[in-house]
Amino acid sequence: MLVLTRKLGESIAIDDHIKIVVVQIKGKxxxxxxxxxxxxKIHREEVYQAIQDQNKKAxxxxxxxxxxxxQEFEEKK
Amino acid sequence: MKIETQRFGxxxxxxxxxxxxxxxxxxxxxxxxFIVIDPxxxxxxxxxxxxxxPEIAFPIIExxxxxxxxxxxxxxxxxxxxxxxxxxxxxxxxxxxxPADIKYISANLKAPVxxxxxxxIGRQIVLQDSKLEVRAEIYNQLKTAIASAKSAASNDSYRTxxxxxxxxxxxxxxxxxxxxxxxxxxxxxxxxxxxxxxIAE
Numbered sequence: 368m369l370v371l372t373r374k375l376g377e378s379i380a381i382d383d384h385i386k387i388v389v390v391q392i393k394g395k396x397x398x399x400x401x402x403x404x405x406x407x408k409i410h411r412e413e414v415y416q417a418i419q420d421q422n423k424k425a426x427x428x429x430x431x432x433x434x435x436x437x438q439e440f441e442e443k444k
Numbered sequence: 445m446k447i448e449t450q451r452f453g454x455x456x457x458x459x460x461x462x463x464x465x466x467x468x469x470x471x472x473x474x475x476x477x478f479i480v481i482d483p484x485x486x487x488x489x490x491x492x493x494x495x496x497x498p499e500i501a502f503p504i505i506e507x508x509x510x511x512x513x514x515x516x517x518x519x520x521x522x523x524x525x526x527x528x529x530x531x532x533x534x535x536x537x538x539x540x541x542x543p544a545d546i547k548y549i550s551a552n553l554k555a556p557v558x559x560x561x562x563x564x565i566g567r568q569i570v571l572q573d574s575k576l577e578v579r580a581e582i583y584n585q586l587k588t589a590i591a592s593a594k595s596a597a598s599n600d601s602y603r604t605x606x607x608x609x610x611x612x613x614x615x616x617x618x619x620x621x622x623x624x625x626x627x628x629x630x631x632x633x634x635x636x637x638x639x640x641x642x643i644a645e
Contacts (some may be wrong), residue, residue, distance in 0.1 A: 406521035410570055417578045418555045418570065419471030421541060425502050425552070428542035433503075435546040436487045439590065 448498040451491065452481055462495060463564045470555065470568050475500055478566065480537075488589060489540065492557060504537035504557060510585040516556055522569050526560040535559045539568075541579065549586060550579040 371379060378388040384404050391398035401409055447457050461479050468475045469492075477495040488509055494500035507514040516536050518528075528534055536558050538551040554576040559566040 406519050408519070408521070408570065408572070410572075414554070414570065414578075415470065418552065418568075421552050421578050422469055422471045422502070422539060422568075425539045425541045426500060428503050428540065429544040431544045432542040432546045432549065433487065433489070436489075436542075436549070436586075437485055439546070439587070 447479075447493075447495055449481070449493050449501060450498045451501050452483065452493070455479075455481065455493070457495070460564075463559055463566045465566045465568075467567060469502070469557070470570075472500065480504070486590075486593075488586070488593065489542075490537070492537065492539070502557075503540040503542055505540055505551065505586075507536055507538050507551075507553070507556065509589045510538075510551065510582055516558065516569075517571060517573060518558065518569065519572065522558070522567075525567060526558060526565055527563055528560050533560060533562060535561045540582075547583050548581060549583050551582045552578050553580045554578045 373379065373389050375389055375392055378386050380386050385407065386402040388400040388402070389397060390400045403409060445457055445459060447455050449455055457479055463478050463480070465476050465478060467473065472494075475494045475497060478492050479495065481491040481493050481501070483489075483491065489503050489505055492502040492504050507516070516531065516534075518531050518534070523529065523531065523534075526534065536556045538553055538556050541550045541552075543549065553571075554573075555568050555570045555578065557566055558569050
């Protein structure tokens with residue numbers, strides 16, 4: 368991994384079209400500004416983690432829950 | 445060909461129905477081939493079943509069943525990754541999580557599974573809209589969908605009729621959206637065009 372030191376207001380350019388600026392430093396928090404082409408996907412890493420976790424939970428979908436749903440449907444019919 | 449599944453036993457699969465997921469599903473990068481199984485039960489839920497792993501099957505639902513106006517906003521790069529020219533050739537599903545207490549059933553609206561119906565290529569796409577939830581509770585919406593199904597004579601005719609209506613409705617929505625997008629930027633889209641300046645909080 369490439370590690371660079373930046374000061375407040377300084378930036379990093381990635382390829383020709385992506386720019387990351389240090390906007391604010393406050394204690395343990397750093398605010399970053401990201402300038403990128405519209406098609407670039409930018410997400411907090413936690414978003415991916417949350418999706419992976421949710422996918423795992425989806426696999427464990429409960430037969431009991433499904434049965435309850437079918438039953439509800441039958442009752443409403 | 446025949447495949448083994450944990451939920452549906454041995455299934456006969458037509459090879460033309462197999463959908464390839466070059467990047468797998470998030471967290472399941474090694475699962476690259478799936479089929480959509482319709483158990484033809486009363487729940488409106490379909491299953492995205494792995495070809496190679498019997499135990500891997502994600503419950504999925506068409507988002508239009510929960511919200512007829514729902515429209516997935518795909519970026520040009522998303523479309524390109526599926527060799528799509530517009531979102532009209534795409535079939536979208538939300539992955540569901542079904543807990544023992546059905547009242548807490550949830551859908552992942554943030555990362556739908558999008559499939560190029562013609563070429564049979566799929567990807568789980570993380571949408572940019574920050575208001576979309578990974579775990580959106582949908583019990584009430586599902587109940588409404590089930591109630592609509594109730595009024596139809598049979599589930600099968602309901603589905604067929606729904607799909608016909610829906611494709612028409614979708615076209616209308618798509619046309620309107622294109623118009624709206626031309627007139628002004630979509631308010632849901634946080635990013636300014638053509639470049640964006642997202643600031644992480």
